[in-house]
Amino acid sequence: MKITKTSAAVGVEIAGIDLRKLSDGDLSGVKQALAEHGVVFFRDQHLAPEEQLAFAEQMGEINVNRFFKSVEGHPQIAEVLKEPEQRANIGGGWHTDHSYDLEPAMGSMLYALEVPPTGGDTLFASMAAAYDALSDGFKKTIAGLSAVHSSRHVFGEQAVYSQGVSGRIGNAEAATQDAVHPVVIAHPVTARPLLYVNPGFTVKIDGWSRAESKALLDFLYAHASRPEFQMRFQWKPGSMAMWDNRATWHFALNDYHGHRRYLHRITLEGGPLAAAHAAA
Ligand code: SIN
Numbered sequence: 001m002k003i004t005k006t007s008a009a010v011g012v013e014i015a016g017i018d019l020r021k022l023s024d025g026d027l028s029g030v031k032q033a034l035a036e037h038g039v040v041f042f043r044d045q046h047l048a049p050e051e052q053l054a055f056a057e058q059m060g061e062i063n064v065n066r067f068f069k070s071v072e073g074h075p076q077i078a079e080v081l082k083e084p085e086q087r088a089n090i091g092g093g094w095h096t097d098h099s100y101d102l103e104p105a106m107g108s109m110l111y112a113l114e115v116p117p118t119g120g121d122t123l124f125a126s127m128a129a130a131y132d133a134l135s136d137g138f139k140k141t142i143a144g145l146s147a148v149h150s151s152r153h154v155f156g157e158q159a160v161y162s163q164g165v166s167g168r169i170g171n172a173e174a175a176t177q178d179a180v181h182p183v184v185i186a187h188p189v190t191a192r193p194l195l196y197v198n199p200g201f202t203v204k205i206d207g208w209s210r211a212e213s214k215a216l217l218d219f220l221y222a223h224a225s226r227p228e229f230q231m232r233f234q235w236k237p238g239s240m241a242m243w244d245n246r247a248t249w250h251f252a253l254n255d256y257h258g259h260r261r262y263l264h265r266i267t268l269e270g271g272p273l274a275a276a277h278a279a280a
Helices: 024-039 049-059 128-131 136-142 160-164 210-224
Strands: 001-003 014-015 039-042 074-084 107-114 122-126 146-150 178-182 185-186 193-195 202-205 230-233 240-244 249-253 261-268
Touching: 014 024, 014 261, 024 039, 024 049, 039 230, 049 074, 049 107, 049 261, 122 128, 122 240, 128 193, 128 210, 178 185, 202 210, 202 230, 202 261
Parallel strands: 014 039
Antiparallel strands: 001 014, 039 240, 074 261, 107 240, 107 261, 122 230, 122 249, 146 178, 146 202, 185 193
16 A cells, blocks of 8 residues: 655545455554545545445444435435536535534545546645644634534525535434534544634634634634645545544535536544643
């Protein structure tokens, strides 16, 4: 198995393995690469839904997303789909999946079946690199803070987003979940400090007004979306991306109107998140 970095801050491509028949050594190499680099990519895979599920089960427990339409006969696999005549895409803004849950999902694996001739790339950003680049003084300022995350404004009945992707996203009545997490968490495997707020689901700093929260969050979002913390993945049929939600943001570009893009996503359970302690 050959591991190549995809940018300075985030991601590796792993070549030379077939995800249908992983050795124990390959599996632990994949897990380690994911924990260290935030996202791992594979090319030229040939995965039937049962085979993607078998790989997912080797990585961890599967989380069934309550909002996504699933693949017929496979409730654990969500469809990430945009038809040629549809305008809105799924995930078209910086976000980290499931931060609205009390125990956010560890990550997701997205497998490409059909991609547009050009466009439809996905951006990833490292929240470890974004945190590291803050000044020591600022790190101390945000160290004790927590933030409120919600699914209501995204997946709820009144949400503009859920209306735009209706038929692909549903179950709006389940959009009741809010959660409070530390603004800086420790990665559960590496203990590396990570910025854990995101433009998709974070609504405010716990105990602060909306206006106060907006000032801080706007700064953090502008900082964390700097190009040097990012990479851009170009899909081909058979490509697989697997990301760690605790350590990364992602953003599905919507620049391919008139073409079909179809992927299968499986999400993996996570656990409670603990605050990182700022260096003195
Ligand atoms: C997502 O946000 O899960 C979708 C990402 C993508 O379609 O590239």
